[in-house]
Amino acid sequence: MxxxxxxxxxxxxxxxxxxxxxxxxxxxxxxxxxxxxxxxxxxPEPTPVPGTGEVIGIDRGVTITAALSDGRTLNCPQLTVKERAQIRKHQRRAARAKKDSPEKAVEYAKVAKLKAREANRRKDWCEKTSAMLARSYDLIRFEKLNIKNMTSSARGTVEQPGKNVAQKSGLNRAILAQGWGLLRQRTEHKAPGRVQDVPAPYTSLRCSACGWIDKNSRKSQAEFACSSCGFTCNADENAATNVAAGQGGLPHPRRTAGAGGATMATGRSSAREPQPIWVGIPFF
Known part of the structure; x- marks a missing residue:
């Protein structure tokens, strides 16, 4: 050329x-x-609307990159255990090499090559996943996340140093490795006007079957068991179903469940909100 x-x-x-x-x-x-x-x-040309009327909700996380409201889970490919061990090996060799030496530059170049491989896999996965979403669903709803604030540094200043800096740095790397922002961006490019953001608060605490909100319903990272109606399912799938229905944000009015029914909430952190029972995903 x-x-x-x-x-x-x-x-x-x-x-x-x-x-x-x-x-x-x-x-x-x-x-x-x-x-x-x-x-x-x-x-690129926008992907044609499939015309099925289907709505999909997507809950993004670190353990599961994208949990869909139809029960599927999608995970962004990461470096293998062997590749991570190679990165650590080259980083140790670079640390022992003399400053500005060719040996140090070679070891850092090997680290960069492995990290570029991970980035290429993440981009490829986001492209294929966003294309699948645009081709399969009329309306795609994402849990609205402020990724910039979620991955901000906890180092702090000399006067006010941060706490748990190492743990926060590890969490930041794990979030960025999932490609949350790129997946949302590329889906919007391929399905313009068909992507919506649903406020994140209470999507993981709200029961997708009866609508009650209670922090005790979230038993663990993967288990959800409603303390009101007894509905159980995977916690990420429950959150994705709430996202698909547009059930997000602060409850209005905020209520808690008492012995005689629903009562106004006090200062307690766990809140419930009675909601009409709905079945399935509404069409728009």
């Missing part, structure tokens, strides 16, 4: 990952981690 006037790389061969050349006016050639990449700037 020619690069015109000035300096350039001359004519190069590349592997085309699509059936034909895209209709693009610009392209970018980059060199990363020992490999050349060429990217064409193309505005």
């Amino acid at each position: 020619g690069t015109g006037q000035g300096t350039g790389c001359g004519w190069v061969r590349f592997r085309l990952t699509r059936s034909e050349l895209p209709d693009a006016k610009t392209f970018r050639v980059t060199f990363r981690n020992g490999q050349w990449h060429i990217a064409f700037a193309v505005v």
Whole structure:
């Protein structure tokens, strides 16, 4: 491929990952981690609406990347145990090497190559998953998360150092490795106007069968058992069902369940809200 006037790389061969050349006016050639990449700037066509009337709710988490309201769970691929061990090995070797030495640069380059592999897997998964969602559902609802605030540093300042900094850093890395933001962004690109955000509060504490809200219903990360009606299911699936129904945000009015029925809430952190019982996912 020619690069015109000035300096350039001359004519190069590349592997085309699509059936034909895209209709693009610009392209970018980059060199990363020992490999050349060429990217064409193309505005993709929106995915046609399937017309089934189906609504899907998506609850995002660290243990399960995306739990769908239809019971499916999708997980973003991560580095294998062997690859993580290799990263630690190269990081130790880089730490022992002399400052600004070629050996240190080589070890850091190997670490960067492995981390780039993880990023490529995450991008590929987000592309395929977002395409599947856009092709399968008329309306796609995500739990609204402020990822920037959730992954902010807990280091603090010299005057006011943060607490549990190492644990918070590990949680931040785990969140960013799931590709939450990229999945939401690419789904919106492929299904414009068909993606909605549902407020996150109480989606994981609300019973998707009867509507009661009680923190004691969330038995563990994976178990949900309603303290009012006894409904049980996977906790992530329950939250995704609430997202699909648009059941999110603060309850109004806020109530707790008493011995004689529903009473107004006090200052207790666990609250319940009586809701009409609904069955299935409403069509819009």
